[in-house]
Amino acid sequence: MEDRRYHPRRKTNCSICLSNEHFGPIKGNIRNMSESGVLVEVATSSDFSPGMLFEAKVLDPDWDQTLPPLMMKVVRVERDGIALEFIV
Numbered sequence: 001m002e003d004r005r006y007h008p009r010r011k012t013n014c015s016i017c018l019s020n021e022h023f024g025p026i027k028g029n030i031r032n033m034s035e036s037g038v039l040v041e042v043a044t045s046s047d048f049s050p051g052m053l054f055e056a057k058v059l060d061p062d063w064d065q066t067l068p069p070l071m072m073k074v075v076r077v078e079r080d081g082i083a084l085e086f087i088v
Contacts, residue, residue: 009034015059016040018072018084023047023054028081030058037075037085048074048082056084 055069076083
């Protein structure tokens with residue numbers, strides 16, 4: 001299978017909190033991260049669908065907690081996680 005990714009992935013183990021007007025807070029763990037987005041492990045991925053928008057706050061002591069939440073869009077739903085793309 002051909003890898004069509006634009007940006008290389010970097011493995012990480014940070015917590016993240018997702019929310020929007022219908023869901024939240026939903027906590028998960030970032031499995032990997034790139035310049036364009038993250039792959040997040042969540043307990044139940046069936047609640048998500050591509051196109052959903054979320055505010056995301058990284059909950060890691062090395063992350064600047066004064067930064068505003070990141071806007072992200074679900075681009076793929078897997079059995080054990082969701083792929084989110086940064087919205088700029």
